[in-house]
Amino acid sequence: MKKFKIFSNVLNEEKWLNEQLEAGYKCINISGYGSYSFEPADKKHVIRLDYQGYLSSEKFNEYKAVYEDFGWVHVKGSRLSGLHYWQKENDGQTEIFSDKQSLSNYYKRLMNYASSTAVLFLVFIFILYSGNRFQINEIYLTPDLWNMEGGAFWFAFLFETPFAIFRIIPPFLFVACAIIYINSYISYKRIKKLL
Structure with a gap:
């Protein structure tokens, strides 16, 4: 399955x-x-x-x-x-972290991973969109795409769509990394209070 x-x-x-x-x-x-x-x-x-x-x-x-x-x-x-x-x-011993300190270290590693990955996506976003006012029709780079008609339009549009999607994914990945960081941070702080 x-x-x-x-x-x-x-x-x-x-x-x-x-x-x-x-x-x-x-x-x-x-x-x-x-x-x-x-x-x-x-x-x-x-x-x-x-x-x-x-x-x-x-x-x-x-x-x-x-x-x-x-x-x-x-x-x-x-x-x-x-x-x-x-x-x-499942034999009853189902935890991989033996104590709260090792669990705290896990969340700290996760925070470092999320923050470094988010910074990479932020740099990529800055490079991709710097100096340009972002508009959805500008993610397609084929010259005069929006002026084409019929089969030529559909061929160019469908051909370039995967590349256009690639250009809009980094902001979503940045947000996902930020969410991972925030969730890990909250869990880390909660565990640290118990230590």
């Missing part, structure tokens, strides 16, 4: 994934584009997300070995950085 869903909050993503697993499925693949693959499972499973920055090959192998010693299976994640998806049978 495949499902497509996009999240701006990793906590909501983890919750949704666990709802799917609770319904009797096991996650077998996660693409970077919001596509999740599941298969029926005899036993209940649980999934947890962790964010890690760049890890050397040695550190990445150590990181995986620690979780695998406790029965977790690495579903997705790269040593170069990003979210790591860990899944295991």
